[in-house]
Amino acid sequence: MKHLILVAGWVLALVLPAAADPNFWRHEWPNTDFSQTSVENWVEIMSGGPPKDGIPAIHGPAMVAQTDEAGLDPREPVITVALDGQPARAYPLRYLLWHEIVNDRIGGLPVAVTYCPLCNSALVFDRRVQGRELSFGVTGKLRNSDMVMYDRETESWWQQALGVGIVGHFNGARLTQLPVWMESWASFRASHPGGMVMVEPDHARPYGTNPYRGYDSSRRPFLYNGENPPHGVPPLMRVIRVGDRAWTMERLRQEREIREAGLVLSWQAEQASALDTGAISQGKPVGAIRVRDGQGRDVAHDVLFAFAFHAFWPDGTWMLAQ
Known part of the structure; x- marks a missing residue:
């Protein structure tokens, strides 16, 4: 963990818990309406080190055809966004690791890739x-180790894992999550010959x-003081979340396909972990999965660490092997 902090350029002196009320943040966020909030315990919100926009979000990224030279290793992970009537787009994690949010427009649809x-x-x-159409940035704050975003129009704060406003004008508002997935660059190229990829x-x-x-x-997770997941699930095991249900990646790896709760979870291939070795292309193999409904349509989901699922869905259902 010490190595993590050094490599990221953060120092422990900058990682400060918030005070027990929002006055701690008012000097940095004078335009945020802290009187509207669903946060009950402000100690949950911590500084991750960088200040507001210290991790710079990307706005209107350049895209090129995937047949062009992108400089990506075949194993590198990308977020695939394939909307009806539009060429699929690949957003490489090699960029999102350093920017965390990409504000883009696909056809006429404004999207935030996070x-x-x-x-x-x-x-x-x-x-x-x-x-209203919003544009998102990075607050530099964390809650249960998860990024707190903000919109530039009202400077409301949003919990990324939930897609829900937690402070300000949009407190309680919910963003619509789109059905996307992560896969390797090689898999994207093979599946989407007419696809586009984000430029560096x-x-x-x-x-x-x-x-x-x-x-x-x-x-243990970084900057997380909450409970470990139940059932002996390791905190940093990847789980596939759909709504308030979670399936462990290990179970899917063993079964390769799971048909439950009206869903089909399938192990499509593998990709390099972006959070393993210093070079993303050399990361250990992790599953690339798809989640579809009974009609074969992609379903909005997330592949997050088990501790985060337990933190934000403490009463969620663990879909463990029988």
């Missing part, structure tokens, strides 16, 4: 809320390297 490395939560949202951002970052080396082999 990735929280500490939870391994990769979610894509429709950016339209209550008739114009920022001074060591893209292709992992600032959280060894994280998904750690015994």
Whole structure:
């Protein structure tokens, strides 16, 4: 964990718990309405080190045809967004590790592609809320080790894993999650010959390297003080979440296909973990999965660490092998 902090360029002196009320944050967020909030215990919100926009979100990324040279290793993970009537788009984790949010527009749909490395939560949202189109940035705050986002229009805070506003004008509002999935770059290219891929951002970052080396082999999550998951599930085991249900990646690895709760979870292939070795392309193999309904349609889901599922869905259902 010490190595993680050094590589990320953070120091423990900057990782401070919040005070027991929001006054701790008002100087940094004068435009946020802290009187509207669902946060009951402000100690849950911590600084991850970087300040507001210290992790810079990307807005309107350049895209190129996947037949062009993208500089990606075949094993590298990408988030695939395949909307009806539009060429599929690949958002490489080598970029999202350093930016966490990409505000994009696919056809006429404004989307936010988000990735929280500490939870391994990769979610894509429709950016339209209550008739307004929002643009998202990174607060630099964490709650249960999960990224807290904010919208630039009202500076409301949003919990990434939930897609729910937790502070400000949009407190209680919910973003619409889109059905996307993670797979290897090679798999994306094979499945989407007419697809597009995000171009490397114009920022001074060591893209292709992992600032959280060894994280998904750690015994404890970073900046998390909550309970461990039940049933002996390791905190940093990946689980597939659909709604308030979770299936462990280990179970799916063994069974290869699970048909439960009106869903079909399938082990499609493997990809490199972005949170293992220093070079993403050398990461250990982890499952690339798809979740579909009984009619074969992709279903919105998440592949996150078990501790995060337990933290945000404490009464959730664990779909363990019988």
